Amino acid sequence: MRESATDPVVDEATEAAAEDGTDEISEADREPNDREASDGEASDGEPSDGEASDEAGSEASESSLRIEQLEHEGDIAADYLEELLDIADVDGDLDMDVDGDRAAVSIVGGDLSALVGRDGEVLDALQELTRLAVYQQTGERSRLMLDVDGFRAAKKAAVVRIAEDAVKVVKESGEPQPLEPMTPFERKVVHDVVAEAGLTSESEGVEPKRHVVILPS
Amino acid sequence: MLAEALEHLVRGIVRSPDDVSVLSKETRRGRLLEVRVHPDDLGKVIGRAGRTATALRTVIGALAGKGGARVDFVDVDRRR
Numbered sequence: 001m002r003e004s005a006t007d008p009v010v011d012e013a014t015e016a017a018a019e020d021g022t023d024e025i026s027e028a029d030r031e032p033n034d035r036e037a038s039d040g041e042a043s044d045g046e047p048s049d050g051e052a053s054d055e056a057g058s059e060a061s062e063s064s065l066r067i068e069q070l071e072h073e074g075d076i077a078a079d080y081l082e083e084l085l086d087i088a089d090v091d092g093d094l095d096m097d098v099d100g101d102r103a104a105v106s107i108v109g110g111d112l113s114a115l116v117g118r119d120g121e122v123l124d125a126l127q128e129l130t131r132l133a134v135y136q137q138t139g140e141r142s143r144l145m146l147d148v149d150g151f152r153a154a155k156k157a158a159v160v161r162i163a164e165d166a167v168k169v170v171k172e173s174g175e176p177q178p179l180e181p182m183t184p185f186e187r188k189v190v191h192d193v194v195a196e197a198g199l200t201s202e203s204e205g206v207e208p209k210r211h212v213v214i215l216p217s
Numbered sequence: 218m219l220a221e222a223l224e225h226l227v228r229g230i231v232r233s234p235d236d237v238s239v240l241s242k243e244t245r246r247g248r249l250l251e252v253r254v255h256p257d258d259l260g261k262v263i264g265r266a267g268r269t270a271t272a273l274r275t276v277i278g279a280l281a282g283k284g285g286a287r288v289d290f291v292d293v294d295r296r297r
Binding site: 080083084087088089114115117121122124125126128129132133135136 | 218221222225226229230231232261268269271272273275276279280282
């Protein structure tokens with residue numbers, strides 16, 4: 001392969017950004033509680049603490065600034081994807097949103113199965129390229145989530161059900177409950193469900209067999 | 218269409234978008250897309266452990282449909 005001869009030329013910033021693509025989720029994966037807390041705050045658009053301190057004002061403007069940043073990420077991503085759809089003559093509309101501390105962009109409408117691919121592999125590739133396009137414009141690593149045709153949303157709903165069932169089992173048995181291996185995104189979803197139910201969980205094993213174990217409180 | 222799509226995808230992620238070109242060739246092994254970028258951007262389009270190159274190939278493969286398409290990244294400096 002020709003590219004192997006050129007492989008040593010690796011831009012450090014890109015490397016970091018590319019690395020970020022998977023690893024940021026694993027990070028989140030490791031600290032589900034932290035992430036959840038900050039998600040909640042960001043989505044409120046203001047500090048969740050009702051007892052306003054002196055810092056409340058600056059926190060509020062900080063978080064609205066953050067939301068502006070995320071909306072800007074969404075705009076860049078939408079431009080990048082919209083032109084791709086145009087060129088490829090694929091019908092689809094773009095929805096932009098801010099979900100917690102991430103920009104969220106979804107392509108909806110039309111026959112989009114080609115953009116999802118087997119087990120979402122095309123979707124993951126598109127998400128990766130879109131994050132790099134955002135990084136190129138902003139200089140900031142993006143954790144933007146891309147969805148096509150509700151694929152991730154459906155996947156998430158299925159994982160939430162699995163997690164809820166497992167939480168029930170652990171609460172009744174008081175025994176740790178290992179789940180099947182999952183992707184970083186799916187593990188994050190499980191950690192969030194478990195934390196909300198007042199239990200703890202950790203990820204064990206090595207990819208591709210890394211899986212969540214739900215622990216009794 | 219494929220060459221144009223690939224060119225767009227690559228232009229969006231490099232520092233020198235004007236230096237990006239994609240050449241489409243019909244070969245005995247099917248369609249081949251040759252990507253040329255500024256030498257400083259080569260690492261960017263290949264990515265760590267070829268990750269970005271793989272992502273580009275995956276998306277182009279999906280758009281190409283049944284026939285598929287190969288994607289080559291040409292190192293302008295070393296081209297013979």
